[in-house]
Amino acid sequence: MVKPRVLILRVAGTNCDNETEWAFRLAGAEPERVHINRIKRGEKKICDYQALVIPGGFSYGDDISAGKVLVNEIKHNMGEDIDRFTGEKKPLIGICNGFQVLVKAGLLPWQGKQVVSLGWNDSARFEDRWVYLKTEKNASPFLKGFPSVIKLPVAHAEGKFTVDSGTTLKKIEDGKLVFFRYCSPDGGDAEYPHNPNGSAGAIAGLTSANGLIVGMMPHPERALLKCFYPDANEGGDGEEDGYGCRFFRNIVEYIK
Amino acid sequence: MRIIEVRNKQGVPDVFGQDVRKNIREMGISGIEEVVASEIYGFEDSAGDDELRYIAENILVDSVIQEYCLNGEKQSAGEGRVVIDVFYKKGVTDSVADTVKTAVKDAGIKTDISISTGKRYYLRGSLTEEDVKSVCMKLLANPLVQNYSIRYEEGNKSNA
Amino acid sequence: MPEYALEMNIIGAGDKELLEISGKNLLALNLEEMKAVKKYFTGIGRNPTDCELETIAQTWSEHCCHKIFRSDINYTEKANGKIREEKINLLGEIRKVTEKLDSDFCVSVFKDNAGIVKFNDEYGIAFKVETHNHPSALEPYGGAGTGIGGVIRDILGAGRGAKPIMNTDVFCFGLPDADYKRLPEGVLHPRRIFRGVVSGVRDYGNRMGIPTANGAIVFDEGYQKNCLVFCGTVGIIPLKNVEKKVMEDDYIVVIGGKTGRDGIHGATFSSIQMDANVSTNVVQIGNPIVEKKMMDVLLTAADEGLYNFVTDCGAGGLSSAVGEMGSETGAEVMLEKVPLKYSELLPWEIWISESQERMVLSVPGKNLKKLLELFASEDVEAAIIGQFKKTGKLEIYYKNEAVCSLDMNFLHGGVPLRNLKAQFAFPGKAEYRKDADAKTTDWPARIMKLLTDINITSREAVITQYDHEVQAHTVLKPLAGMEHSGPSDAAVLKPLYGDYRGIAVGCGINPFYGRHDPYMMAGCCIEEALRNIVSAGADPGAAAILDNFCWGDVNDEENLGALARCVKGCRDFALKYKLPFISGKDSLNNFFVEEKTGVETSIPGTLLISAVGIVGDIRKTVSSSFKRGGNLLYICGKTRKEMGGSRYYAVFGIEGGEVSEPVPSKTLPMMRKLHCCIEVGMVKSCHDCSDGGFIIALSEMAAGGGRGAEVFLDRMISDDVSPEALLFSESQGRFIVEIDRTLQGDFEKAMGKNVSMIGSVAEDGEIKVFYGGEKLFSLSAEEAEKAWRSGLQW
CATH class of the missing domain: 3.90.650.10 (PurM-like C-terminal domain)
Incomplete structure (x- = not known):
């Protein structure tokens, strides 16, 4: 059987592309890391792939603000192709820097003008830590088989979920567009450090209404195996394949 | 040089300003009350105002949390604060400036712009001139690689 | 009449003039060295050019050729009224350990940009630790950032290119509660240095996508005027790529960043006229994205075997990089082909500039086109600047004018080494406090006070700012558990995606013991580094160590004596623990002279031992x-x-x-x-x-x-x-x-x-x-x- 092809977009400063590639390979796909220049030159076309992933990193150094320059580049070079891609119900996934790109490009929570953002952490600095995440009820097929609370690491400086207005937040909640929410170990409300950045509504990830465009600050590609869980050694409950792995399997399952 | 200043919108916490305030306190300068920090982008005269506004709106500003002003417009006058601008000296790597140039090109602007990036700090409180100089030298700028300028908004000197 | 090179009158100069020339041009060559230069040029019957003198000064600098560590030292030790004399060679003692142990675990030691040990039958682990003390004291953010940038390039330049998989960072700072008003002129506050250095490492390391997963911070009054910044990088390399050799007629290709007037003459001020608006070039701010882009394509080029040799362009710039690469063949360089940041550079400035994010490749003609296309495809600078020729000479041209022509043998073998004297006397045992055993019963209060001690307390505020998990290799993280409630002894990584074999990395540093006895300090540092990795699961029989010495004014015989005793400790204990040294570095003369009083303060003699060991199955960590x-x-x-x-x-x-x-x-x-x-x-x-x-x-x-x-x-x-x-x-x-x-x-x-x-x-x-x-x-x-x-x- 032909394995589904996944395009992992690379630009100057992308740095989670290798492990994301490994994640999709483990999940049974045929991933390919592709530099944006090759798309601009027409050597590669995103329509030849079944899923498109913008991985973590510091695209263009996150100069100006996180993901901003890449948003500009994508809009001017791949904007229409991406609209066509998502129109065909192919998954578009943004992790960390990729999530920042998706919201600033106006692809999440709905396609249009930018209505939410990811601002500087309340701590005013980059932080790498593991968090508890509540898996929300939404249309996304990628949360299939998840328990209500899982653990994943976050590592970012600009991850504070911010909305342009209360109306937007209400529309997101009413429309069931929250993918993950930061929570306390028992699934309750999260305060710092459990809400690591001060996000509005403790929102850690969003999904489009059809569940196929998904963006999140946490890094599932860093939780593919139990050994990566910081409490693996403490008798923690991470399964042999971590929940990160299940997330990627769900995507591959969907596009197969 | 014309300056685009990008700052947080009203109601969005200024985490850097708060951080700087804490550091000034640590230096033993207790008169400091508030610090507001913003990003500044200095352009040499090659670009026109319309182009600069286009660059600000499409490249520099995150419209959900930030706003901009060009050449000090929209400045509420008479708040009586000290304004400190810090720029890199010529010849020092200014990677953000290089990135802005790339982004300007991506956006289809053909004009060859010359740009430098820096930070602006608004300090409010009862600060002596010596305090301000000390904050510049010991905290906000390193004279080996950066230049700074100090300006007083109207109505400040009184409490110095 | 030469247009681009200046003739320097050496042949006709007496001792006084020789020293004047060295001083005026910031060459930092002493009289013996200047005389060796004079003898060489008298022999070939002409004066040197400015570019030639600069090249010699760079190649012979303490920073590049470690004269103190290579010199013979007459060492005198006084203990219990007895005097013992010994002749030792610092570098020789360290290398002796590795030679004697003759371990199969070592793949490449002391000859490349990093030491390389065996990971499994297919891969090796490269490890290098560098210091960037002086730049970090002047401009903490830029100094630390370029420090980590430099050691990453050492790993990229190890063998035919290792892939960086982890960074380590160890710092020594003054006490953070120092009084702002009592600091001498020209000294930044320890708190500012601390924040600047950590931010610099964070911003560079995180952007490079390399996890910073192990380190240490020491706070002591003795580092107030000279902080220490040790940056290390670990890489993985296919064993078949370890050997490298420049081939005759290979092209010299410089890649990555452009060349500016950065870092000319390292940490001294430049002789170029400066106005207040222009940087003094002493310190640099790095650009990690330029290095990241270079790394991405360089590793692809390494996989495809497109070049024969690669090295970092660090201290001494192209002069050192090309000079070393061509030491066995000879090299011809056209300086006008070097990509510049701005146009007004003099030829010798281009040649010795220390601009960041550059590396040099030796590329066979048949691969040239493919290599240049690869670099261009991801917008990375790559320029052919010359060729390696079987001439045994270093020949440099600028717009067809010869600006330098030196024998490689003289350049690399001509530095006269000194005979040094050093002495060490055991400090008289401090009167042993008879009542040292505390009568206190309030142990909990004492324990709580120790737990909050600046040298014991958690480094969480620093560690969490580093991305210690990017690349998804990090199994044992620097802090324990979901909530960071305890420390880890070492970092454990699983460098290959499909394999549970891993490495553990740890370190040992304790200048406080050195004040009592540098010999025991060496033993304790070695043991601590080993204990750290063993307690995380590494095999003590498959481990190796790196040394980094940071010392004060070694023109002082007692300081040099303490250093010699420390080196002896390294030799003896490394042999006994059966730990080969695979790489090392010294940073000497870390002292500060107060301008007003002339008072000189040296740092406490400091040794950092870094250890890497194999963990057979990381699930057992x-x-x-x-x-x-x-x-x-x-x-x-x-x-x-x-x-x-x-x-x-x-x-x-x-x-x-x-x-x-x-x-x-x-x-x-x-x-x-x-x-x-x-x-x-x-x-x-x-x-x-x-x-x-x-x-x-x-x-x-x-x-x-x-x-x-x-x-x-x-x-x-x-x-x-x-x-x-x-x-x-x-x-x-x-x-x-x-x-x-x-x-x-x-x-x-x-x-x-x-x-x-x-x-x-x-x-x-x-x-x-x-x-x-x-x-x-x-x-x-x-x-x-x-x-x-x-x-x-x-």
Whole structure:
């Protein structure tokens, strides 16, 4: 059987592309890391792939603000192709820097003008830590088989979920567009450090209404195996394949 | 040089300003009350105002949390604060400036712009001139690689 | 009439003029060296050009050729009224260890940009640690950033290109509560240096996508005027790519950043006229994205075998990089082909500029087109600047005018080495305090105070700012558990995606012991680095170490003597622990002269030992936090009254005491047994006793696991010492180990006499300590955790 092809977009400063590639390979796909220049030159076309992933990193150094320059580049070079891609119900996934790109490009929570953002952490600095995440009820097929609370690491400086207005937040909640929410170990409300950045509504990830465009600050590609869980050694409950792995399997399952 | 200043919108916490305030306190300068920090982008005269506004709106500003002003417009006058601008000296790597140039090109602007990036700090409180100089030298700028300028908004000197 | 090169009148110069020329042009060459230069040029019958003199000055600089470490030293040691003399060569002593041990584990040592050891049959691990002290003192953010940028390039330039998989960072700073008003002119406040350095490493390392997963921070008054910044990088490399050789007619290709006037003459001021608006070039700000882009394509080019040789362009710039690469062939360079940041550079400036993010490749003609296309495809600068020619000469042109023509043999072999003198006298034993054994019964208060001590308290505020998990390799992270409640001894990585084989990386640094005896300091640092990786699961028999010496003014015979004694310690203890040195670096003359008073302050002699070892199966890695109430607790190793230089004495102001003396003949066999127990999964948690002694280690394990313990001090293996020493002595060779009750017999059988069961883990969260049949004190794990996490404010 032909394995589904996944395009992992690379630009100057992308740095989670290798492990994301490994994640999709483990999940049974045929991933390919592709530099944006090759798309601009027409050597590669995103329509030849079944899923498109913008991985973590510091695209263009996150100069100006996180993901901003890449948003500009994508809009001017791949904007229409991406609209066509998502129109065909192919998954578009943004992790960390990729999530920042998706919201600033106006692809999440709905396609249009930018209505939410990811601002500087309340701590005013980059932080790498593991968090508890509540898996929300939404249309996304990628949360299939998840328990209500899982653990994943976050590592970012600009991850504070911010909305342009209360109306937007209400529309997101009413429309069931929250993918993950930061929570306390028992699934309750999260305060710092459990809400690591001060996000509005403790929102850690969003999904489009059809569940196929998904963006999140946490890094599932860093939780593919139990050994990566910081409490693996403490008798923690991470399964042999971590929940990160299940997330990627769900995507591959969907596009197969 | 014309300056685009990008700052947080009203109601969005200024985490850097708060951080700087804490550091000034640590230096033993207790008169400091508030610090507001913003990003500044200095352009040499090659670009026109319309182009600069286009660059600000499409490249520099995150419209959900930030706003901009060009050449000090929209400045509420008479708040009586000290304004400190810090720029890199010529010849020092200014990677953000290089990135802005790339982004300007991506956006289809053909004009060859010359740009430098820096930070602006608004300090409010009862600060002596010596305090301000000390904050510049010991905290906000390193004279080996950066230049700074100090300006007083109207109505400040009184409490110095 | 030459247009681009200046003739320097050396042939006709007397001694005074020679020194003047060296001084005026910031060459930092001494009279003997200038005379050697004069002799060479007299021999070939002409004067040198400015470019030639600059090239020689760079190549012969202390920074590039380590004259002190290569010189013979007449060393005198005074102890108990006896005088012993010895001739030693510092570099020779260190290399002797590796030669004598002759281990199969070593793949490439002391010849490349990094040391390389064997990971498995296919891959090697490259490791290098550098210092960037002076730039970091002047501009902490830029200095530390370019420090990490530089050592990453060392790994990229190891063999035919290793892939960086981890960074380490060790800093020494002045005390953060120093009075702002009392700092001498030209010295930045320790707090500003601390924040700047950490931010610099964070912003560069994180953007490079390399996890920063191990390190240490030492705070001491002695570093107020000269901070120390050690940056290390670990890489992985296919063993088939380890050997590299420049081939005749290969093209010289410079890649990455453009060349500017940066860092000319390293840390001295430039002779170029500057106005207030132009940087003095002394310090640089790095651009990690330029380096990241270069790394991405360079590793692809390495995979495809497109070049024969690669090296970093660091100190001395192209002059050092091309000079070294061409040392066995010869090289011809066209300087006008070097991509510049701006146009007004002089040829010699282009040649010795230290602009960041550049590397040099040696590329065979047949691959040239493909290589240039590859670099262009991702917008990375790559320019052909010359060719390696079988001439034995370094020939440099600028717009067809010869600006330099030197014999490689003279350039690389012509530096005259000095005969140095050094002496070391044991400090008279400080009057031993008869009442040193505290009468206090308030042990918990003392423990809490130690847990918040600036040199013991958690580095969480720093560690969390580093992305220590990017690349998804990091198995044992720097802090324990979901909530960062305890420390880890070492970082454990799983470098290959499809394989459970791993590496552990740890370090040892303790300048406080050095004040008592640099020899024992060396032993303790080596042992601590080894203990750290062993307690995380590394095999002590498959481990190697790196040395980094940072010393004060070594023109002073006593300072040099202390350094020599430290090197002797490195030699003796590394041999006894059977740990080969695979790479090392020295940074000498870290001292500050106060302008007003002329008072000179040297840093405390500082040795950093970094260790890397193999973990056969990372699923067997253990962390330091307590796992389950009821599990048994063991102490491995003997406690002596060794409290000289201890944190306990420092915090409570007690002078004197014996410094800890490692006992490799006992400790190494014990470590091997402990490793076997970890490997078969018998050990639940393990932590070594170091700063603060037994009770601090125990408190950290309790904090990490959120569990308490019941321990009986009388059961510790000791020479019948007081409770104070049992709690706080820093004797080497000790681990605390947690074992499942059912494995008691197996563990005791495996470990033999090396261990003693001291108690058990308690689920109730109280640390209860008994002595002489009575409860001495108790302390809650939660309070210990709070204290340990509160001492370092960002």
